[in-house]
Amino acid sequence: MANRQLILRLFRSVELKNRLLFLLAALIVFRIGAHIPVPGVDTSALAEIYKGQSSGILGMLNIFSGGSLERFSIFAIGIMPYISASIIVQLASEIIPSLKALKKEGDIGRKQITKYTRFSAVILAIFQGFVAATFVFQQGVIVIPQVEFYFLALICLVTGTMFLMWLGEQITERGIGNGISLIITAGICAGIPSGIVQLWSMTVSGKLLSVLFILFSAIVLIYIVVFFESALRKIPIHYARRQILGGGQGAHLPFKLNMAGVIPPIFASSVILFPVTIVNWLGNSYSELQKFALSFQHGTIGYIVLFASSVIFFCYFYTALMFSPKEMAENLKKGGAFVPGIRPGAQTAFYLESVVTRLTLWGAIYITIVCLIPELFISFFNISFALGGTSLLILVVVTMDFNIQISSYGMVQQYESLMSRTNRLN
Structure with a gap:
């Protein structure tokens, strides 16, 4: 009963309403981006091919990205490069003495480690974007020249991942909960x-x-x-x-x-x-x-x-x-x-x-x-x-x-x- 009264009082709070509305708007933006395809791809033909090849890492990434990989949208590789980069940097900060020293420097050290994480996320996004583009190109569903397709695909996929990373940070700061986790959950719910x-x-x-x-x-x-x-x-x-x-x-x-x-x-x-x-x-x-x-x-x-x-x-x-x-x-x-x-x-x-x-x-x-x-x-x-x-x-x-x-x-x-x-x- 006390929890129910607390929840009722919460939803009378203007600040909480604003945070929830921002969270909802951010997730809507994420879902819209999941349906914007990378230029030069026959998405209908790719969807038919994907039905028989959705096992393994493809299926897992497709679920986490809310079906973006199946459509080869601008969010096709999702937020996974940032998560992988975060794990790698965390592991490295316990092994490499210089990074370990940065963790003990408070806010300044954390900001520097965050920069390293973002830079690593860009590198992983380029690699994963290239692998995803190569897979799509091998399926024969590309309607533009190869060089043009790779150029557009890498720009769209890497930019999409960086946008999701920024969107997750905005949700954490201006919304409710952990933004990265909520984006992944929204993809699963889709x-x-x-x-x-x-x-x-x-x-x-x-x-x-x-x-x-x-x-x-x-x-x-x-x-x-x-x-x-x-x-x-x-x-x-x-x-x-x-x-x-x-x-x-x-x-x-x-x-x-x-x-x-x-x-x-x-x-x-x-x-x-x-x-x-x-x-x-x-x-x-x-x-x-x-x-x-x-x-x-x-x-x-x-x-x-x-x-x-x-x-x-x-x-x-x-x-x-x-x-x-x-x-x-x-x-x-x-x-x-x-x-x-x-x-x-x-x-x-x-x-x-x-x-x-x-x-x-x-x-x-x-x-x-x-x-x-x-x-x-x-x-x-x-x-x-x-x-x-x-x-x-x-x-x-x-x-x-x-x-x-x-x-x-x-x-x-x-x-x-x-x-x-x-x-x-x-």
């Missing part, structure tokens, strides 16, 4: 109507049991994602000053079960499927490589085993990069806090690291199962999912984060109103 049509056609053709099974499985997966994403491991901490002054309740450190978020499955899919797709695009001159690539296509045992191993590896790797038990233990010690029964300093760091390691194991298993259940249905039961496990995971997690952002915004508004009343009384 594929839901086609999935509903697919389910309806299956129902009409007499596959009602399959449709019910798919719907039931989707509901169960959503429940599992919500349950595990809400799971917290609370480590109690006490403050020495409070004990000296007469006690008081201790605080706690909340650790999420899934600390890596949706990064591991996205990165694992890119690492596994991108080289395989490149081999498939090279043509028949590399038959041995193509046979090897076929063993790692979507739905094969090789893909399932390699994907599961990669997700678990990246869960540990990304969590290790984002979480520093030594730094957290030092901050607790400086603040006069300690974990009951654990000595401050090195022992606290070791304890926190062991807790996070165990949590990461269960989080990695959970992410792997959620992402692989649709793959198992495709492989063993010949049932097609409109949304893959990675897409469903992103959709639910971003929706939960958006809800948290709205609630946090409401708490800030409530606090500011209380402070203004207090100032008036004084």
